[in-house]
Amino acid sequence: MNTHEIQERFAELRAAGKRHKDAAKAIGISEGQAIAAHAGAAGPAMQATPLRGPWLGLLQGLEACGPVLALTRNESTVHEKTGVYQKLSGSGHVALALGEEIDLRLFFNHWHAGFAVTEGASLSLQFFDRHGLAVHKVFAREATDRDALQALIGAHADHVGQPVAFEPPIAKTPPRPDGAIDATALSGAWGQMKDTHEFFGLLKKFDVERQQSFRLTEGAFTRRASKSAVRDLLHEAAFDGTPIMVFVGSPGCIQIHTGPVQRIEPMDVHGMQWLNVLDPGFNLHLREDLIDAVWVVEKPTSDGVVTSVEAFDQQGELMAMFFGARKPGKPELEAWRGIVKKLPTQEAHA
Numbered sequence: 001m002n003t004h005e006i007q008e009r010f011a012e013l014r015a016a017g018k019r020h021k022d023a024a025k026a027i028g029i030s031e032g033q034a035i036a037a038h039a040g041a042a043g044p045a046m047q048a049t050p051l052r053g054p055w056l057g058l059l060q061g062l063e064a065c066g067p068v069l070a071l072t073r074n075e076s077t078v079h080e081k082t083g084v085y086q087k088l089s090g091s092g093h094v095a096l097a098l099g100e101e102i103d104l105r106l107f108f109n110h111w112h113a114g115f116a117v118t119e120g121a122s123l124s125l126q127f128f129d130r131h132g133l134a135v136h137k138v139f140a141r142e143a144t145d146r147d148a149l150q151a152l153i154g155a156h157a158d159h160v161g162q163p164v165a166f167e168p169p170i171a172k173t174p175p176r177p178d179g180a181i182d183a184t185a186l187s188g189a190w191g192q193m194k195d196t197h198e199f200f201g202l203l204k205k206f207d208v209e210r211q212q213s214f215r216l217t218e219g220a221f222t223r224r225a226s227k228s229a230v231r232d233l234l235h236e237a238a239f240d241g242t243p244i245m246v247f248v249g250s251p252g253c254i255q256i257h258t259g260p261v262q263r264i265e266p267m268d269v270h271g272m273q274w275l276n277v278l279d280p281g282f283n284l285h286l287r288e289d290l291i292d293a294v295w296v297v298e299k300p301t302s303d304g305v306v307t308s309v310e311a312f313d314q315q316g317e318l319m320a321m322f323f324g325a326r327k328p329g330k331p332e333l334e335a336w337r338g339i340v341k342k343l344p345t346q347e348a349h350a
Contacts (some may be wrong), residue, residue, distance in 0.1 A: 001027070002277050006037040011045040014119075021134065030132025035115050036164045051114035051125070052158040056095050058114070059106075059124075060088045061152040061169050062138065068149075069139040072248055072255035076290045077319045077321040078226040079248035079285040081256045082141060101281060103256040110135055110252035113164040116153040123149065125253030127252065132166040134328060138308045174208035182206065183216040190221055194302045208224040211312055214295045221298045229288065231275055232310050233322060234264045243325035246277075246284060249318065258325050286311070296340055304331045307340050 001009070006027060013023035024034035038048040050059065062068060062085035068082045083101020090096065090106065097104035112130040116123070123140040140149055186206045191212075193199065203213060214222040226232075237244050238261050246257040265276045266288065273289035292314040298305050306326070311319040322334025 001029075006034060007041060010037070014045070024132075030128075030166055031134055032113060032132025032164070032166050032185050033124060035117060035128070036113065036166070038117070039115070039163065046117065046119045048118075049116040049153060050158040050161060050164060051116060051156045052161065053108075053111075053114075053156075054297040055104070055108050055111050055114065055127070056090045056106075058152065058156050059085055059095075059097065061155070062149075063088075064145070064150065065140075065149045066145045067141055069141055069165065070104070070255060071137040071139065071254045072104075072250050072317060073134065073250065074250055075315070075317060076287040076313045077247065077248050078283075078285040079257065079320075080285075081255065081257060082281045085138075103258065104136075105254040105256075106136075107252050109314075110250075114156075116157070125153075129168070129251050130167050131169045133147075133169075133251065135250045136255075138151070138307050162300035175212050176207060178212060178216060181212070186213065187217050187220055190217055191300060193300045195297050196301060196306050199299060210310075211293065211295070212277065214297060214310075216313060219258050223296050225294040225296050225309065226344040226346045227288075227291045227294060229309060229343045230291065230295075231264075231266065231288065232321070232322070232343055233309055234275070234277065235260055236339045236342065238262050240335065240339075242333065242339060244336065245323040245325055246282075247321040248284070257284070276338055284320075287313075290314060291319065292316075294346070296343060299340045303329060303345070306332055307337060309340060309343070 007026050010023050013026055018026065020034065021031045024031040027034065035048050038046045039050050041047050067074045067082055067084055072079050081101055084099055085102050086099030088095060088097045093107060093109040095108065095213055096105040110129050114125060114127045117126050123146065125138040126134060127136045129135050140146055186208060189202055203210060241260055243258065243260050248255055261277050261279060263278045265278050267274045267276060272287060275286045275288040277284040290313045291311050293312045295310045297308045297310055309322040313319050324333040326332055
């Protein structure tokens with residue numbers, strides 16, 4: 001399929017109500033390939049302008065544009081925050097955004113291509129990994145300074161670069177058998193943690209997959225919760241006003257909401273069961289029907305035990321993580337522990 005055919009087919013699917021990701025999938029290409037096919041397009045439906053880095057500098061330039069919508073998603077979950085990009089800093093491929101509303105952990109080694117995308121009245125910046133998977137998006141909103149955003153796009157527009165090429169996805173390496181992991185040593189090291197961030201090093205040290213580590217420490221640091229646990233905890237937090245943290249990640253970005261949640265709306269759309277948070281400034285859309293496992297996970301820290309609730313899909317991918325709102329140096333909220341304690345336990349699989 002040539003570029004013009006992709007543009008025409010994509011426009012048809014968009015007119016039929018398909019999202020970018022789903023329209024690209026229907027064509028049989030990645031979302032990044034679909035957007036790249038519109039680079040330099042003069043048609044009225046969509047135009048894409050390739051962007052060049054440095055990505056940190058580009059994101060830092062967003063502060064002058066005022067409030068925008070930041071979107072990070074994975075296969076099953078979409079996380080949207082409206083606010084101003086502030087307090088961005090980084091070293092090498094790793095960066096942080098620590099603004100009042102926009103809170104991000106950025107991994108630029110997964111950022112392969114970026115585009116400014118115009119589609120009708122919509123103006124956005126969209127970034128993709130080398131496989132064409134979206135890692136982060138930024139959308140103009142009513143309060144956005146569009147002149148400042150257009151100036152930023154102009155400063156980072158790549159008018160002379162080569163056409164963006166994407167690679168086919170790579171099959172995921174299966175985890176080692178449970179029996180190959182030293183579960184006793186893993187549990188011992190787990191119990192010695194002083195900070196939640198040490199957990200990533202723990203997984204690497206023992207060459208153990210995330211859910212696999214939960215299985216191997218079940219009963220000591222983890223327990224299986226019911227598949228309804230995400231809905232249950234959101235309803236409980238909304239009911240009693242407990243502020244929580246909601247983490248959703250792509251390969252190149254983890255996006256975080258910290259604060260209360262209020263309007264929890266389950267919806268059945270075309271046979272897909274969406275669990276939504278629809279609050280001013282924060283929206284979450286999670287495919288509840290794709291939840292395969294939910295774990296309650298306890299990690300020792302110098303501030304006491306920190307508890308997360310983590311949902312995984314049928315492919316074993318992490319959908320979202322939930323914590324009680326907490327600042328470093330402060331113990332976990334007792335109200336959050338109360339919510340987690342009430343979550344029903346799921347019996348272990350045979």
